[in-house]
Amino acid sequence: MNLREFGGERALIRRLARLPKSKNIIAGIGDDCAVVERTGSPLQLYTVDMLVEGDHFSRVYFTPYDIGIKAMESNVSDIAASGGRAVYGLVSLALPDDITVEFLDEFYRGMRDVADHYGCEIVGGDTTHAGHMVISITLIGEVSRAHLKLRSMAEPGDLIVVSGRLGGAAAGLRLFQNGIAGYAEVKRFHTAPHCRMDQLDCILPLAKAMEDVSDGLASEVRNICEASGVGARLDKNSIPLCEGIVETAALLGDDPYEYALYGGEDFELVYTMSPAKRVHAYGTIVGEIIAGSGVFLDGRKLERFGYDHFAERG
Amino acid sequence: MNLREFGGERALIRRLARLPKSKNIIAGIGDDCAVVERTGSPLQLYTVDMLVEGDHFSRVYFTPYDIGIKAMESNVSDIAASGGRAVYGLVSLALPDDITVEFLDEFYRGMRDVADHYGCEIVGGDTTHAGHMVISITLIGEVSRAHLKLRSMAEPGDLIVVSGRLGGAAAGLRLFQNGIAGYAEVKRFHTAPHCRMDQLDCILPLAKAMEDVSDGLASEVRNICEASGVGARLDKNSIPLCEGIVETAALLGDDPYEYALYGGEDFELVYTMSPAKRVHAYGTIVGEIIAGSGVFLDGRKLERFGYDHFAERG
Numbered sequence: 259m260n261l262r263e264f265g266g267e268r269a270l271i272r273r274l275a276r277l278p279k280s281k282n283i284i285a286g287i288g289d290d291c292a293v294v295e296r297t298g299s300p301l302q303l304y305t306v307d308m309l310v311e312g313d314h315f316s317r318v319y320f321t322p323y324d325i326g327i328k329a330m331e332s333n334v335s336d337i338a339a340s341g342g343r344a345v346y347g348l349v350s351l352a353l354p355d356d357i358t359v360e361f362l363d364e365f366y367r368g369m370r371d372v373a374d375h376y377g378c379e380i381v382g383g384d385t386t387h388a389g390h391m392v393i394s395i396t397l398i399g400e401v402s403r404a405h406l407k408l409r410s411m412a413e414p415g416d417l418i419v420v421s422g423r424l425g426g427a428a429a430g431l432r433l434f435q436n437g438i439a440g441y442a443e444v445k446r447f448h449t450a451p452h453c454r455m456d457q458l459d460c461i462l463p464l465a466k467a468m469e470d471v472s473d474g475l476a477s478e479v480r481n482i483c484e485a486s487g488v489g490a491r492l493d494k495n496s497i498p499l500c501e502g503i504v505e506t507a508a509l510l511g512d513d514p515y516e517y518a519l520y521g522g523e524d525f526e527l528v529y530t531m532s533p534a535k536r537v538h539a540y541g542t543i544v545g546e547i548i549a550g551s552g553v554f555l556d557g558r559k560l561e562r563f564g565y566d567h568f569a570e571r572g
Numbered sequence: 573m574n575l576r577e578f579g580g581e582r583a584l585i586r587r588l589a590r591l592p593k594s595k596n597i598i599a600g601i602g603d604d605c606a607v608v609e610r611t612g613s614p615l616q617l618y619t620v621d622m623l624v625e626g627d628h629f630s631r632v633y634f635t636p637y638d639i640g641i642k643a644m645e646s647n648v649s650d651i652a653a654s655g656g657r658a659v660y661g662l663v664s665l666a667l668p669d670d671i672t673v674e675f676l677d678e679f680y681r682g683m684r685d686v687a688d689h690y691g692c693e694i695v696g697g698d699t700t701h702a703g704h705m706v707i708s709i710t711l712i713g714e715v716s717r718a719h720l721k722l723r724s725m726a727e728p729g730d731l732i733v734v735s736g737r738l739g740g741a742a743a744g745l746r747l748f749q750n751g752i753a754g755y756a757e758v759k760r761f762h763t764a765p766h767c768r769m770d771q772l773d774c775i776l777p778l779a780k781a782m783e784d785v786s787d788g789l790a791s792e793v794r795n796i797c798e799a800s801g802v803g804a805r806l807d808k809n810s811i812p813l814c815e816g817i818v819e820t821a822a823l824l825g826d827d828p829y830e831y832a833l834y835g836g837e838d839f840e841l842v843y844t845m846s847p848a849k850r851v852h853a854y855g856t857i858v859g860e861i862i863a864g865s866g867v868f869l870d871g872r873k874l875e876r877f878g879y880d881h882f883a884e885r886g
Contacts, residue, residue, distance in 0.1 A: 284720070290651075291650055293615055304660065305605040306697060308700050340604050348618055350620045350621070408598075409603050
């Protein structure tokens with residue numbers, strides 16, 4: 259059923275407003291603002307991410323449920339990268355005419371399954387019309403001062419650690435783009451990524467600077483280096499690759515390490531930690547923070563970094 | 573200069589991150605999340621609005637500065653309608669290829685002028701690419717429990733008051749859509765609206781239920797009625813019309829009261845108040861809350877309400 263037949267924007271808001279609410283949420287979806295009574299830690303985290311159909315997801319490759327999963331996981335990942343917990347979410351959507359109520363129900367089910375898993379409550383949003391689907395999710399999180407992880411907290415001598423395997427999301431996208439059948443497990447890295455919020459308790463006692471891998475390892479390490487006023491060296495062979503992507507790369511004539519370094523959307527965490535705690539490292543050590551500036555891969559200075567939504571166009 | 577020549581997304585973020593920050597903002601634009609130390613009142617307000625080029629604004633009718641004004645004023649208006657103050661903002665943008673750095677600088681100047689005026693600080697955001705421009709602004713506000721205004725707070729016998737004149741935004745849009753030259757002051761109601769945050773101190777001691785007029789008076793009054801379980805009667809002739817729109821309506825063969833009732837985007841406040849305080853009403857009394865249900869205009873029950881982004885399409 260299309261949204262006009264369903265009763266339009268108001269019917270949609272009414273459906274969303276019917277969800278159960280926590281008792282500290284005084285007003286949720288359906289008033290001018292969401293109103294919440296604050297509790298917990300004194301530091302608030304705010305993050306927003308916009309996903310555009312065609313650039314970040316496709317209604318051809320993704321089920322509506324998976325679009326919801328990816329939209330919410332990628333946002334929760336930013337809260338995890340700051341060392342915090344996601345508490346509230348606001349979802350604003352631009353929807354094209356051919357979106358159905360069934361599509362939206364599945365999309366919301368995906369978002370809500372992820373939000374519920376992480377203890378995050380969707381308290382508000384906005385819906386409007388556009389030529390293609392645009393999703394903007396704002397998350398409000400909380401973090402204690404002791405757990406706060408900023409990009410600027412790295413120091414020379416720190417180890418650089420990734421929480422898991424990389425490159426799967428880019429490999430999956432390449433399979434879709436080349437119209438290749440099969441390889442369902444590699445494609446899932448692209449359509450249904452999961453962030454590392456659940457591993458945070460293991461990482462927080464170790465991590466100094468931290469980022470999530472949304473734009474590729476090279477770009478995230480550069481961000482840490484620039485914010486901390488340091489450099490980094492990465493060992494290419496130590497970068498852990500997602501299962502199956504060596505085969506995918508061979509099939510497509512690609513280098514699988516390019517997926518890991520420049521592909522992004524893997525949503526693993528990359529963090530720096532003191533070498534004194536090396537034996538406790540959670541994940542895989544891929545390099546080291548050095549004095550100076552620049553990111554070096556096997557001794558060669560990187561000039562190219564992750565995906566840029568404007569630089570790689572035109 | 574286009575964004576690719578300027579250095580892409582990173583150069584844009586660097587430019588935005590250079591803005592001065594308040595001392596309780598631990599990390600602003602440029603990290604995974606904005607990090608702020610909370611102060612002030614215990615109730616938090618969260619609101620988000622998405623503006624889509626073509627549906628909500630046009631790069632033909634609007635200067636980039638005015639797009640920034642309207643985007644921010646319309647969001648601050650939602651915080652005002654809840655009785656609170658805007659404290660922090662997050663701006664996520666999807667930008668088409670032909671947007672220039674000069675356009676963005678002007679757009680941000682507009683947003684920032686409004687945010688500064690209301691004491692709101694832009695602490696984060698996201699930029700990405702799309703076929704047309706999409707703006708999603710999230711505001712975080714604060715309100716004391718005594719000042720909180722919800723839609724559900726109206727009671728039979730309450731007066732319905734609007735804070736100022738209505739219909740200008742719709743009249744201005746009609747002039748643009750019909751390609752009519754002149755009438756600059758009426759067109760400004762559409763391109764550079766201002767919300768009523770500055771009048772809030774006068775209204776808060778009176779108001780019970782409150783809304784901002786984003787979708788037309790009829791729709792806002794219906795929202796209050798449905799949330800409060802009451803009805804309303806409106807007196808058409810008492811609705812205050814913006815200056816110049818009677819002439820605009822005559823020129824275009826329209827009814828100027830239709831602009832006020834169904835047009836929206838005027839961003840005046842509409843609130844209910846006890847009749848015992850009638851002499852203190854701030855604005856114009858346009859009707860009364862009644863027991864029962866439905867919104868009646870001069871005794872006739874309304875079946876049509878404001879703009880719906882889906883219902884009026886196709």
